Amino acid sequence: MKILVLSFYFKPDLCAGSFRTTALVEQLRQQAGVEVEVVTTMPNRYASFDAGAKAEEIDGNVRIRRISLPSHESGMLDQIKSFKTFYQQTQKLVKSENYDLIFATSSRLFTAFLGARVAKSKKVPLYLDIRDIFVDTIKDVLSPKAVLLLKPVLSAFEKYTFSSAKHINLVSKGFAGYFKARYSKANYSWFTNGIDGEFLDLPNIKREINSEEKAKRLVYAGNIGEGQGLHMILPEFASSLDKGIQISVIGDGGRKQQLIDSISGITNLELLPPINRQELIKEYLDADILFLHLNDYPAFEKVLPSKIFEYASTGKPILAGVSGYAAEFIKSEVSNAEIFYPGDHKGAMDAFNKLKLVHTDRSDFIEKYTRANIMKDMSNSIVELG
Secondary structure, three states: OEEEEEEOOOOOOOOHHHHHHHHHHHHHOOOOOOEEEEEEEOOOOOOOOOOOOOOEEEEOOEEEEEEOOOOOOOOHHHHHHHHHHHHHHHHHHHOOOOOOEEEEEEOOOHHHHHHHHHHHHHOOOEEEEEOOOHHHHHHHHOOHHHHHHHHHHHHHHHHHHHHOOOEEEEOOHHHHHHHHHHOOOOEEEOOOOOEOHHHOOOOOOOOOOOOOOOOEEEEEEEEOOOOOOHHHHHHHHHHHOOOOEEEEEEEEOOOHHHHHHHOOOOOOEEEEOOOOHHHHHHHHHHOOEEEEEOOOOHHHHOOOOOHHHHHHHOOOOEEEEOOHHHHHHHHHHOOOEEEEOOOOHHHHHHHHHHOOOOOOOOHHHHHHOEHHHHHHHHHHHHHHHO
8 A cells, every 4th residue: 555645844844734744643653564655855945954854765565755855944935836836846756656645734724735646647535644733724814815816716615625535634623613513424533743752752851830930930932923923922921020030932934024123231141043842842941930921823722732731741840822722732631731811911911920930740641642653543544445
């Protein structure tokens, strides 16, 4: 059985899509009689982070082919150009190949659309893994004029794509209402994000954080974009904190310059460039509190950020500005984590003051959401479909 895996991001790129797809391919390669071909891009998540990778790799029953993209930042036009290149080059690469099943993982719809086009041309089943609802999100992040122009077109792409799928996996149960109301004929599963192997054997640091320490350190690591809305919360929040508390923001993205402009004169907030996962783990272990924030948009009430799983595995206190399904999940699943409404710096302060600044044993959570176990079950469902 030969499976084509389409993913815009793959190792060694630094993002949730890369970590998820890489873990899935590791499980698929262990399936008897399965051959896996991955078509992805050269590392491109952050323009400021250069991770070397080969255009083609073959390792046993897994073949990885990476497409070079034009140099880009995080703007909409740059993203369109990048996806166009990925779409066109992928079509060329797979044209003469035969597959038994197409798997596509997507957050911005178009990798899923590419999967639908390839599956239709090859006359084989399509398995989609959906990490976001693109058509639902654009109304919150684009201007009303742009939405009026784009939504009918994108809705047509969405209908074609999801109507073509034999099976749809949704990473968040918050997506259920949207999809089942529109695409009821597909089979659904809920293989969520999880905790990668690097985070399963962290040093067991249980020291209590007390007032005698020089400074407490609050860390955010990830994308700095419109979706995270850091520029909407961090300036006022940082100004409200005791100056003995240092905020470190690690990452890059389309709103980084706006964040830089908004924190002029604030001395307890530093911006650091993207780093690899081993360095990131060290930053987590050096932190006293881990910070998460999503912008105050209705579409984000449905999502479940992968960062929750990474943060929770460390045992560190978590301060999260989220609403909707993510807030419900954290309240029910993650101990010693406090929620505040997105953009509410006063609520953030109240939540911050409620945190217990100690190491928390979350072994039950870790066992339940170990990524390898989730991806093993997902790989079984993919093979069964083929």
